[in-house]
Amino acid sequence: MVIDRQARLVEVQSWNDYFLFTLESPEIATKAQPGQFLMIKVSEFTQPLLRRPISLHNAEGPRLQIFFQIAGEGTRLLSQKKFGERLNLLGPLGQGFTIRPEFRGKEVFCVGGGRGLAPLYFLARELLRTGARPVIFYGGRTAADLPLQERLEKSGFEVLVSTDDGSAGFPGFVTSLVEETLKKRRPEFLYACGPDPMMEKLAEICRGEKLAGEFSLEAIMGCGFGACWGCVKKIRRNGQEKYLKVCQDGPVFPHDEIIWQENDHG
Ligand SMILES: Cc1cc2nc3c(=O)[nH]c(=O)nc-3n(C[C@H](O)[C@H](O)[C@H](O)COP(=O)(O)OP(=O)(O)OC[C@H]3O[C@@H](n4cnc5c(N)ncnc54)[C@H](O)[C@@H]3O)c2cc1C
Ligand code: FES
Structure with missing residues (x-):
């Protein structure tokens, strides 16, 4: 099931063009499996129109994390999000890793x-x-x-x-x-x-x-x-x-x- 949620950005860490975001989204975090991903709306405007796929880096309690590198305009806009902002996410999506x-x-x-x-x-x-x-x-x-x-x-x-x-x-x-x-x-x-x-x-x-x-x-x-x-x-x-x-x-x-x-x- 795809969940469309607003998630609050509660922590930002960065190293040059790499970013680690911690987001509060209990609905997604509690369902997430390793290897699944999110589709993230990076802009309020029509450019870029498409959401960007980003993996779930971690999920713990009500929080999830994403780790990304700036590759182009979409990830650059994502990197500019600030503490306390709300991000629109679709997820958790896809088939993750199997652990036997x-x-x-x-x-x-x-x-x-x-x-x-x-x-x-x-x-x-x-x-x-x-x-x-x-x-x-x-x-x-x-x-x-x-x-x-x-x-x-x-x-x-x-x-x-x-x-x-x-x-x-x-x-x-x-x-x-x-x-x-x-x-x-x-x-x-x-x-x-x-x-x-x-x-x-x-x-x-x-x-x-x-x-x-x-x-x-x-x-x-x-x-x-x-x-x-x-x-x-x-x-x-x-x-x-x-x-x-x-x-x-x-x-x-x-x-x-x-x-x-x-x-x-x-
Ligand atoms: C399932 C999935 C999970 C991903 N997880 C992560 C993640 O956890 N962290 C992370 O940093 N990146 C991840 N990516 C890659 C990320 O989605 C792309 O870097 C991003 O969409 C690029 O968007 P942009 O607007 O910044 O760059 P654009 O300007 O759209 O593109 C910049 C360059 O990246 C290439 N590109 C664009 N989209 C993708 C894509 N979906 N896959 C591969 N190359 C692409 C373009 O061909 C171009 O060369 C993931 C991709 C997929 C499909
Ligand atoms: S991204 Fe639309 S079918 Fe896979």
Whole structure:
């Protein structure tokens, strides 16, 4: 069920072009599942007309959090919202990550690239609560792209970081860090969210390792709840290739269902 709510902005944190908002919305927060998202109205005016999809970064009691990076006009307008303002949200939307009982006591890898870390905090908290042992891989271009590292570490998660320029953690892509770690450790499952090239490479690694996993996809969205067909991606499900809606059938899909060659990068 889609809920259309006004949520009050009760805390704002920012690091350059990254923002962490805490919002009060008991109706959405109490129903939210990791991997689901919100459609956020960023302007009172007609430009930009469309709401912007943003993942649920966390939900606790009556509060929820979002973590986003300025990408264009919509997210820039969102970043300008002030303490006490009310935001119009649709949500929680989509199919989130699945957490299986057999993960209990086992390691699971959660791999996030840049703003793709957003849904993984809520997921890792839920994994921990249900007895699994999440290991968070956090990759960025530079150290400035890892603003959540401290929050993740303070929350008690094992966090392995990488930067493309070597300014923090493992020098290189987060996919290389995952490959290196897989030489020493064997997780039960791998979750990922980030740029398509990162996830395509991770899918290849998972295939090679026979490792199951779920990835959260991005797509340009018109409505966010299945009405416009603006967000379809080609998916192989039950032996058949079909176009599925990222907003309604996803955004989370098993990695082996995603047809990368046919999907746009970027
Ligand atoms: C399910 C879902 C969850 C998301 N969660 C988050 C999140 O938690 N934090 C976060 O920072 N971002 C998230 N995004 C991406 C975010 O929605 C886009 O960055 C945002 O809509 C861009 O809007 P804009 O007006 O700022 O930029 P625009 O000016 O519209 O676009 C700027 C650039 O971003 C690209 N872009 C626009 N919309 C999307 C989109 N939906 N997906 C991918 N690329 C896009 C454009 O092609 C362009 O290159 C999510 C996207 C989806 C689909
Ligand atoms: S965004 Fe409209 S159908 Fe998915």
